[in-house]
Amino acid sequence: MSKASLQFTQPSDNASEQIFSEQAKDFLAELVQQFAPAVDQLLSTREEAQKAYDSGALPDFDPATADIRNSDWQVAPVPKDLQKRRLEITGPVERKMVINALNADVDVFMADFEDAQSPTWQGMVHGQLNLRDANAGTISLDDEKSGKSYRLQEDPALLIARVRGLHLPEKHIQLDGKAVPGALVDFAMYFFHNYKQRLQNGSGVYFYLPKLQHHKEAAWWSEVFHFTEQKFGLPTGTIRATILIETLPAVFQMHEILHSLKEHIVALNCGRWDYIFSYIKTLRAHPDRILPDRQSVSMDKPFLNAYSRLLIRTCHKRGALAMGGMAAFIPSKDASENKKILDKVRADKEQEFGNGHDGTWIAHPGLAETVKAVYQKHLGDKPNQLDVTRQDDTEISAELLLQPCPGERTEQGMRTNIRVAVQYIAAWISGRGCVPIYGLMEDAATAEISRTSIWQWIQHEQPLSDGRVVTKSLFADMLAEEAQVVRTEVGEERWASENFDKAVKLFSSITTADQLTEFLTLPGYDLLP
Template identity: 45%
Template structure:
């Protein structure tokens, strides 16, 4: 029998276990439905606005600072909310998916905060999403534990020195197709936010840290305004003061970079600052400007934080945040320890050290790592150069960034066959894992999430579209890339062996990737492209 939500108009098109039912209570689903009915129309209008903006970009209308919001940018008197309890010192934040073992290890890691991710490092299967909500509730109530298959026990520390929990729901563009309200598919953003908030907001207030969020993939201040409206409605709904919620906005789109002041302004009573979502930012830069040959980039390995458009983005973010009294968070160190190769491990750790040193000297208030073993290294750098809780006093009045600086592609580098093959291989490996339900994947000694696959396939599309050439003069045509795709599949098949290869999702991944690298069809997000493949709808269509 299908699950009876006991809420008029709300239908669950997925299996609901007794454990999931503790999350999908009538009261929680009523809250989901309230947010959907209040804000779905606005969400759809904003998504359509993205489509129209892309058409303008395709026609050559470049991004620029908005003339209609100039007064907000130039008014030096307004400030956002002061840092909330548990967020004053964020010098090292660890991030990762919401599986139970990861949650415990992250909370125990010694990092200041843990961003539990329902977005880019989570493949949004029904099981992942609902078990993730269970894990969040158990974490906030400090009763989370885990027994590994080998019998090893995992529990959170008893000394109280656990990371402050911050939750990242999915972006506005993603749906939760297992849930319908009045026959309409529910927003993945609102679903993730609503269930976490409803079950954990009061407990967060009780323990004095939260509820806190990261909000991803925004392309305009109007999308931040929508989040702010959702926050106000949610706080009013359960009777906690407005401003209790705090949210850090990831600046991981080129369009968002032109509206940093405005995004903070829209969220100001709930703002906890901005974060340099740098890998997604590169992806967005390529995606949004993909029709122009002027913005063709070299191998992604040649694009660093000192690349002009990336350097300008970081400097502007730090200046903007500190001008408004909020944190400017640095980017991800995706490296993972390399066992049994001391030289390679040292080289990787040196790279992390130098990256974090650059960030703290630039004025960042904290940084991200993807692995617990990197927490101590990042802490060492920030403790040495930032003895105080943050660097809000570093105003960066020396920074003056124009629109042209954010679009400056004076990048030293080349397109190489090695870079092409790396993009194909990483895309395949990540997509295959995602289709199996794993959104955070170790590849070549890096902990990768969707952003790396997005950059990789977008570069391939861009190179094919503009008939770019390798450093050896080889034309990058659709036929050339499809041939490389065949060769990389064959290579992976040999490495895996026949049995493992047949059991994998690589052929499925190849089918999807082949549609994205010819310079013709282009899906805005791989996660949207692949999502239907992991949706498991119950056959109860008559109830929709």
């Protein structure tokens, strides 16, 4: 195979030259040449599965892989520095946020190149620089605007990088005129620039992998990891991964995903917001599976609680950790309101740790103290709950995992969805992927729920609680009204400078389209420079 040559569509500068050195480019080119062609096939397989669901089929456990589910095997032992992950914080790879997250009172910081990051060229390049400096312990920031200085404290959180999903291209880098997979760019650059420092620190190179739908996708990642370790002469297992179970098809593939990556995997995670989005998207043609207002779809609902318990049971049987989901609340300065927020967070985390999760996520460091008290109550001095097997549980069936969620579809819920989606999309195409909106830290997943819910209500002519049927016309009227509300809230200057008009147009087009847009970030990416 001849040596591949990558084409870059953006002008070179000091930052990009540091990240895309000649050796780094050669490594990325090798990965793209070797592994990118299979990505098209994996995505095509997803489309074929979706066609079956659209024709009336439902996701289920695969009879062809029953032997994997029913036989005895374990994943490779979890490295010592990954055994204690009771509390993780997530956020984008922006420099100040990286420093603040690493300094938070948590065990792990998941630096996110995916749902919390708008993939602008500068954002992705500087994100890699920020994580390189973080691993070296040299990251700092002097903010001239605020006059504040940010420095890394002693004993920072353990850093794990989340790469983009297989569906997301990196249009600024091409091979033979075709955009390369963003996942390979993120993986290659993070690995290349950090593996020596990580090993010197007595650790390994750790990743979160998002949006998998099938164990063949996990097997693809296994091949990427083995290839990389062999190329750099490193022991198998230097690279370790946590897989987000955040698509509905993947919940039926958990044993198989663990098995496909058993030399590299350490945990599965309940990516609850994307999972709800995937439930809507996967079952979009099923009129008996339509979800109510987003605000009422909580983890105590039977289909979500079953998902949590099955993940724990599966992971602990195989020797992997079972990570819980995100608390997206932002603490309030109002004492009474803050108490309500912390009570909700506490109840959510009580359920997770009570179920047997080994750790959980927060989006804001102000929630750490509350969650810490919960996990100390359940774990004491233990690093995890691998001893909680849930083997005596009643068998969790496909029927339970697919059980519809009761609840109302309200005008208020629909209007909130509209305002959140407009504000998030505007921020995303302005270069920000993680945005505080109405007391929640919103990322792409929550915006996806907002817009797919309305799309599905329109397609199936669902009534609101007041009896009005959700139509394209009703949505258009509400969008015009709520866009004006947002315009008043943010002010004319922000509205003009932060792409709100483009956001309204994009939101309108994908919500009223006859075919569901798979990810809003795909047409959104076309609007990024």
